[in-house]
Amino acid sequence: MARRIAERVWAPGALIPGEEVLAVEFDCARATVNRALQELARGGVLVRKRKAGTRVALHPMREARFVIPIVRQEIENKGGIYQFRLLSNQVEKAPQSIAERLGLAKGKAMLHVRSLHLSNSKPYQYEDRWVNLDAVPSIRHETFETISPNEWLVTHSPFSQAEIVFHAALADPEEAAILDVRERDSVFIIERLTYLPQKPITYVRMIHPGSHRMVTQL
Known part of the structure; x- marks a missing residue:
């Protein structure tokens, strides 16, 4: 999920798929997906709102990410x-x-x-x-x-x-x-x-x- 955000597969502000959908895609427990989403939210990469779903932060690079130079x-x-x-x-x-x-x-x-x-x-x-x-x-x-x-x-x-x-x-x-x-x-x-x-x-x-x-x- 972090890679999709970094590569802009999920663009800033985009609503990402729900936990059940991601659990099926990644072939893992929903609780595992939930923990991963919580970690990304704590890092400022995602914004989670009850009943409104989870979105990619609008300005994740500025607020919580350091761009490593190539x-x-x-x-x-x-x-x-x-x-x-x-x-x-x-x-x-x-x-x-x-x-x-x-x-x-x-x-x-x-x-x-x-x-x-x-x-x-x-x-x-x-x-x-x-x-x-x-x-x-x-x-x-x-x-x-x-x-x-x-x-x-x-x-x-x-x-x-x-x-x-x-x-x-x-x-x-x-x-x-x-x-x-x-x-x-x-x-x-x-x-x-x-x-x-x-x-x-x-x-x-x-x-x-x-x-x-x-x-x-x-």
Whole structure:
């Protein structure tokens, strides 16, 4: 249901099908549909009124949603030529710090994907991402040969909550080598966690050269 809203299959203000209809379509109990609708309503995505049905919020993106940028589009919108390099892609046990950050059990097997986005052949963003396979099982066999993890998740896995942290730091040896900067040069970092109701999706650490500028329009 969240995906239909994100992709505008159910447009803002639209009356969605009733619980009984959705339960039949998704082959699940009506109580399950009800709980899902309640979670989406608490997230500001749906508006539920007794006897009036459930509608998609008129302004869900503004009121309750953060639009995750697709890095390719971000670069192309600035006039750059986009390139993407996959550095690693494997299922492995998450470090304790990552598991704790996502509220998962120690040693949880997760998909760990490292990649580099380039603009005009210059490093733009180093992406170090962990994905909860319980939340997005279909990503396990994705090769990322033609699409980046960022773009794949934006188009395939909607979220209901997010936590975003912005901060500056000094590049460690690995980050410096990947971004072609000097070790301990200043870098701009964005850390983002996204969730479905009661289930973490992904934690990603995005590192930019210190010259990076982030512009937000409201």
